[in-house]
Amino acid sequence: MLGVAVRKIERAEPGIIAALRDAGVASVHEAQGRTGSMGAELGALVPGAIMGGSAVTALCAPGDNWMLHVAIELMQPGDVLVVATTSPSDDGYFGDVLAEYVRCRGGAGVVLDTGVRDVAVLRAERFPVWSRRVSAQGTIKQTLGAVNVPVICCGQRVVPGDVVLGDDDGVVVVARRRAAAVLADVQARIAKEEAMRAGLREGGHTLDLLGLREGLLQKGLRYVDGPVSWDAEGDL
Template identity: 40%
Template sequence: MKGVCEELARLGVATVYEASGRRGLVDAPLVQVVPGSRAAGPARTVLCGQDDNLMVHAAMERVRPGEVLVITMPEPAPVALVGELLAVQAKARGAAGVLVDASVRDLEELRELGLPVWARWVRVRGATKTEVGKLDAPVEVGGATISPGDVVVLDADGAAVVEAGRAEEVLEAARAREEREARLRRRLEAGELSYDLHGLREVVEGGS
């Protein structure tokens, strides 16, 4: 699975999303905390209480190398569920990345740490630590259901999720798409038009 995840990360969110049949899009505005970062790995899911990060602390002992920590709460809100010290723990445990459907803080420290992190917001408002939530249960982020073990792919474009059982199938389709796009790019660089290569001229002019 490690090799599959590394290749999905290289191919990127847009290619993986299209290759998966446009399934699994995390349709949410995400801040890429560490510019240029990308990640992919099996999801380790955390459902926090509202505005509370107790379960993020509890999840740290379960994180395994290569996993993407997916942190949610019932309703997304600009409350910081992760800061520098939790990110330090995630990195020490070998996490491939962190997706926070809420806020993070300590932006400069997170960037210096270098662990790939994505979040809806960067805000300082702190979380409580009193509400017991759930670990390793299905969660929803940006309209996408993420179950434990599903592969989460993250880059500058945002995030997409691939069901665990489809990871190799989607990887094969994504590689094929990459090859097709490379051939198309060469033709576009030579001066041809996507308007013609995709048959779009017929759509526009054929109906006129």
């Protein structure tokens, strides 16, 4: 669906977004069944940056960032700009001027399935951006794409209004309609991990705390008291 820009989208509750953001990308990814993670090649430009917000999507032609200008105009405070292309492109779609525009609109950050440039400025300003590449190659503004339509960004389907989270571990997408349920699962997982840490501090072992020991024994793992002698094939 090209040549359309949707002005109004539904967004998740700000409190849910903030709690998911604070939980971290890895915990959210695990809690929702190891789904929603964008590709490992997607990197944070600024180490330590944390981002969470509702997706405003821009679908662009290769080498053309016209739709970013349309999308940023429609952003609301706390939104995340998610940029995808109709064909692969590593060009530098986003730089310091557009970062200033996003900041003025109150945006929480940007995710690009493309390249980014003006890296020194973006890092100095600690602007939260995740991209596939760094590229000085500029773009034109000639071809209509679409704004606020479902897109595939770095291997993940993103629907406008979905929750997009970013940190040093990468970027994960949470469907807007499942955000509250995913948060409940995340909180349960965090509570379980805190209990495990307490068990470790008390002298426990992960094999027991995670219930993994019995499975090892069933698979045939043997504990052997040393010292032992090895044959030429490396067997006992």
